[in-house]
Amino acid sequence: MRPNLIDQHDLKFLEVDLAQVSALQKPPNKIKMYAAARFITPAARSALVSTSKTYLRPLSSAVITSSPAQSQQTTSTSLALLPARSFQTSAVSRDIDSAAKFIGAGAATVGVAGSGAGIGTVFGSLIIGYARNPSLKQQLFSYAILGFALSEAMAYLGAGARGLNEVVVFLSRDKPRSSVLLWKVTLGLNHFVSNTRCTLTYLKLHSPGLVPPKNQAMGAYKYMQELFRKKQSDVMRFLLRIRCWQYRQLTKMHRAPRPTRPDKARRLGYKAKQGFAIFRIRIRRGGRKRPVPKGCTYGKPKSHGVNQLKPTRNLQAMAEERCGRRCGGLRVLNSYWVAQDSTYKYFEVILIDPSHKAIRRDAKVNWICGAVHKHREMRGKTSAGRKSRGLGKGHRYTQTIGGSRRACWLRRNSLQLRRKR
Secondary structure, three states: OOOOOOOOOOOOOOOOOHHHHHHOOOOOOOOOOOOOHHHOOHHHHOEEEEOOEEEEOOOOOOOOOOOOOOOHHHHHHHHHHOOOOOOOOOOOOOOHHHHHHHHOHHHHOOOOOOOOOOEEEEOOEEEEOEEOOHHHHHHHOOHHHHHHHHHHHHHHHOOOOOOOOOOEEEEOOOOOOOEEEEEOHHHOOOEEEOOOOEEOOEEEEOOHHHOOOHHHOOOHHHHHHHHHHOOOOHHHHHHHHHHHHHHHHOOOEEEEOOOOOHHHHHHOOOOOOOOEEEEEEEEEOOOOOOOOHHHOOOOOHHHOOOOOOOOOOOHHHHHHHHHHHHOOOOEEEEEEEEEEOOOEEEEEEEEEOOOOHHHHOOOOOHHHHOHHHOOHHHHOOOHHHHHHHOOOOOHHHHHHOOOOHHHHHHHHOOOOOOOOO
16 A cells, blocks of 8 residues: 555556565566656656666756646645655756755765766655766765665655665666666655756666665665775865864874774774773874984995885884873774875874773773783784784785794794704
């Protein structure tokens, strides 16, 4: 049974039986979808129904100029679902930027990558228009945009989502240059903004029986991780540049109120509980000049170098050591990169108070309270320290088999003979 959100006389729906669709274990041969015929331009109304998909022909620069008024019953029901934000019933010709602002903060925070992108709304929630440029599509369908889109859509469609389970967006396997939008169409299409290079490829109806397993669903931290991997995107370039400016105004080492990258901090062992602290520190980039007075190194010409020398430890390990010296009563757990500019690299170091009762009573963390873990960052015991020592598992770390590079070299260059042989 479909929720009565829109008056049946205002919209023309194709027949669909959600009970039969949800009972199927595999997609049926033909899945029919709702078509808000009066809200869509004639160019988009011509639909070609084929096996298990409904194609919509490319939308040219046709923009809806007028929209029929909804019934009073529909408006009151929709307003009951959307108490926080009123929606607009009259469609107006808008460009991409104003359309993003119209959708709301969930979409405007991420924005739309480049031109040729189309945006529509289902009473305030996000419909994504599909660009035919593959590189543009990769930016448009980044995991962050999908995450904000899903959260925004579920916030507006949650109360009336009885017939369908959830909103899912993913790339199509049928065509490499096409995309699929699985959405709740019970509310109907209200606005759509498009231009000549935008194509709405096709839509599918999604039922509870076709929802992917929950173990394949991505959590919030996974979206943040994928967002941070695209550092060359417009969003991340702007965000990192603003953060670098903020960090330059602060002291070279200070305590942060919360981790800048909570997904990364949690993967490294951070917990938002008493006894954990985050310190942000900056390290000057570049090599390590040999500390000799007036450049006099003495000895052989081989050791006369002063300037073009590189430190054995990486900058992240040096950041951990400086934090460990400043906070002598705390234990360094791990660290991660947050930003960098032409002069500095900025790291956030996770420190733990070994004398705090919340730490000592936690069986998963109290291992660090042992005296053997004092200043573990000074002895190369953290991840950054082990990386600079060349330790690891696999065929790429054979140079340190035996504990260290020196132990490995000594074992391979020594002749060991038994006394009685």
